[in-house]
Amino acid sequence: MTRLVAFSDAHLLIQAEWISDEEVKLPEAEEVLDDFSRAIKEVEKVKPEAVILGGDIFDYRTKSGRKVAHREGEKYMPEIRDILGNFAENCNCKIYAIKGNHDSIPVLKSVEKMLHGKFFFICDRLFNINGLRVFFMKSRYEPGDYDLKGFEPPSADLLVMHEQLPVSGMPGLYIDLLHELSERFKLIINGHMHFYEKSILGIPNVIQLPAFIPSREIKNSWMYKYRWSYESDTVDFQERQSPFGFIVIEDVEDLNKVYFKRYTPQYKIVHVEIVGRKPEEYLKGLKKIYDILIEREDSEKLKIWVKVNASKIVIDKLLWPEVRKYPNLCTRDILHYLYPIEAPPFPPPTELKLEGKAFTLSELEEAVMSSLRDPLKKDFAKSLFETIFTPERMRRKEIDK
Numbered sequence: 001m002t003r004l005v006a007f008s009d010a011h012l013l014i015q016a017e018w019i020s021d022e023e024v025k026l027p028e029a030e031e032v033l034d035d036f037s038r039a040i041k042e043v044e045k046v047k048p049e050a051v052i053l054g055g056d057i058f059d060y061r062t063k064s065g066r067k068v069a070h071r072e073g074e075k076y077m078p079e080i081r082d083i084l085g086n087f088a089e090n091c092n093c094k095i096y097a098i099k100g101n102h103d104s105i106p107v108l109k110s111v112e113k114m115l116h117g118k119f120f121f122i123c124d125r126l127f128n129i130n131g132l133r134v135f136f137m138k139s140r141y142e143p144g145d146y147d148l149k150g151f152e153p154p155s156a157d158l159l160v161m162h163e164q165l166p167v168s169g170m171p172g173l174y175i176d177l178l179h180e181l182s183e184r185f186k187l188i189i190n191g192h193m194h195f196y197e198k199s200i201l202g203i204p205n206v207i208q209l210p211a212f213i214p215s216r217e218i219k220n221s222w223m224y225k226y227r228w229s230y231e232s233d234t235v236d237f238q239e240r241q242s243p244f245g246f247i248v249i250e251d252v253e254d255l256n257k258v259y260f261k262r263y264t265p266q267y268k269i270v271h272v273e274i275v276g277r278k279p280e281e282y283l284k285g286l287k288k289i290y291d292i293l294i295e296r297e298d299s300e301k302l303k304i305w306v307k308v309n310a311s312k313i314v315i316d317k318l319l320w321p322e323v324r325k326y327p328n329l330c331t332r333d334i335l336h337y338l339y340p341i342e343a344p345p346f347p348p349p350t351e352l353k354l355e356g357k358a359f360t361l362s363e364l365e366e367a368v369m370s371s372l373r374d375p376l377k378k379d380f381a382k383s384l385f386e387t388i389f390t391p392e393r394m395r396r397k398e399i400d401k
Helices: 027-046 070-091 105-114 175-184 279-293 314-323 363-373 377-388 391-395
Strands: 005-008 050-054 093-096 119-121 125-129 132-136 154-163 185-190 206-208 224-229 235-238 245-249 258-262 268-275 301-308 330-336
Touching: 005 027, 027 245, 027 258, 050 070, 050 245, 070 093, 070 105, 070 119, 093 125, 105 119, 125 185, 154 175, 175 185, 185 245, 224 279, 235 279, 268 279, 279 301, 279 314, 301 314, 314 330
Parallel strands: 005 050, 050 093, 093 119, 132 154, 154 185, 185 206, 224 268, 268 301, 301 330
Antiparallel strands: 005 245, 125 132, 224 235, 245 258
């Protein structure tokens, strides 16, 4: 059998934010490329006969939502092409890639052209790899539950795809469709979700690919996890081995010959979770955890993502300023997430009577804010006035659709 290596979700360009200086690269982006180079060397040790990229390797937009500018992307692409080209040369193997939901088709095509004969971008097509029949399916991902819109791939040995699967109550590809696909293929490998799992959703021949390396698109990939909740007022800690890496496929018909090879990045990836009900609680939880982190011997080797069930305005106005008081800790992001908490009851909003009266913008804001009692609703309303109902927007004669 042909020995394959598969990996996905390196997100190499999601860090390529716009910089005025054309000669400067973001340190974070260079760090990602360094991790990519190190991880590729781990793949080399396995001596694969072919490598499959399961999507989201070359991003078309950055984490901030901006499209990756050609000028910024090309700061990093020569090094990426060199890493892939040298790897293919050293291993005497070929690289096959599908399009993930973050990928750029023009970039995939340009890599194929530059690495002629070493790199192949394959889109919705059956391909023969040393006698193994592999179908490469471009991503059909969309938010919510979804199907493949009438698309029916043929039966083959291996299916490579990049879809959201309906795990842990999350929406995704219809489970019946996944069962149908599992009957057409001896093995299915899926990117997108950033964690490794065999027999996912109880389907024996479906394997979920991990994220190859850490990137700004971190999802739930962590090595240390600290959690504080207003309910217990204590900090819970968990530690696990690196969740990053790749899978090796020795035989598509024998799951015992499909296994995970772990890659340990240069830095420890830390998730901080804070569950509160009001601003002072979020601040209290953050300070408790960060006071612990700053005392760690490896504090300068930590990369931290914070998840909190606070509004954006609390994150921007309260939590980021607090985080900056710990300059020796590297906080990558503070993310809002929903968490089902039992909030104390608040009186209902008082009735707003606006009919027949003209308001200035400040008067309207004051009226709305004074009608609300729930601090979370106040935060949300305030963020609307600060981002949408601004004087500049209200003076515009035309509003973009």
